[in-house]
Amino acid sequence: GIQVEQSPPDLILQEGANSTLRCNFSDSVNNLQWFHQNPWGQLINLFYIPSGTKQNGRLSATTVATERYSLLYISSSQTTDSGVYFCAVVDDGANNLFFGTGTRLTVIP
Amino acid sequence: EPEVTQTPSHQVTQMGQEVILRCVPISNHLYFYWYRQILGQKVEFLVSFYNNEISEKSEIFDDQFSVERPDGSNFTLKIRSTKLEDSAMYFCASRTANEQFFGPGTRLTVL
Numbered sequence: 001g002i003q004v005e006q007s008p009p010d011l012i013l014q015e016g017a018n019s020t021l022r023c024n025f026s027d028s029v030n031n032l033q034w035f036h037q038n039p040w041g042q043l044i045n046l047f048y049i050p051s052g053t054k055q056n057g058r059l060s061a062t063t064v065a066t067e068r069y070s071l072l073y074i075s076s077s078q079t080t081d082s083g084v085y086f087c088a089v090v091d092d093g094a095n096n097l098f099f100g101t102g103t104r105l106t107v108i109p
Numbered sequence: 110e111p112e113v114t115q116t117p118s119h120q121v122t123q124m125g126q127e128v129i130l131r132c133v134p135i136s137n138h139l140y141f142y143w144y145r146q147i148l149g150q151k152v153e154f155l156v157s158f159y160n161n162e163i164s165e166k167s168e169i170f171d172d173q174f175s176v177e178r179p180d181g182s183n184f185t186l187k188i189r190s191t192k193l194e195d196s197a198m199y200f201c202a203s204r205t206a207n208e209q210f211f212g213p214g215t216r217l218t219v220l
Contacts, residue, residue: 030207031207031208033208033209035211040213041146041198041213041214041216042211042213042214043152043200043211043214045208045210045211048207048208050207086151086152088152090207094165095140095157095164095165096142096154096157096165096167097142097144097152097154097202097209098154099151099152099153100151101150101151102151
């Protein structure tokens with residue numbers, strides 16, 4: 001099946017700093033989503049972004065489908081941004097999401 | 110804003126017992142999913158359901174698992190005889206077009 005790799009695995013930031021999280025995938029996809037898993041375990045939808053760029057407040061994402069990667073940008077990080085960020089993709093011919101191993105973000109005050 | 114709901118939020122059971130996890134998908138969604146996440150690991154696909162039947166399932170979804178849509182709103186996952194390794198967070202998800210939306214999860218602990 002499709003492989004989804006995320007980097008870095010762990011990231012510690014000072015409050016106010018910016019960061020970039022990366023997601024690489026091994027095959028063509030027709031869906032890509034970014035999620036934030038909060039400390040209570042809930043998966044919060046951040047972006048549905050199979051291609052192009054989207055912004056939502058301090059967060060933005062870019063997917064370059066032809067080069068098989070996506071980036072999630074977090075600006076002016078806050079302690080509430082802490083948690084695990086997952087990238088998940090649907091490859092051609094399937095309809096379920098394949099998740100990456102996540103990036104654990106810790107924002108310290 | 111409509112959301113996927115799941116009950117119970119926590120379930121503790123003895124090995125060998127049957128459990129039923131319940132989900133209410135978003136009302137106009139047509140595709141339903143179950144995923145699981147073992148503590149500290151990534152989220153894994155179990156099964157997808159469309160038009161009242163299973164459309165895809167993973168290797169994890171063996172004969173111990175079953176899914177059902179008993180009425181117009183509920184979607185259930187049954188584990189017939191739980192094992193220690195079934196301890197995990199189980200997520201239900203639904204979609205109408207492309208974007209999947211997840212419920213808050215049921216944390217299952219098998220003792």
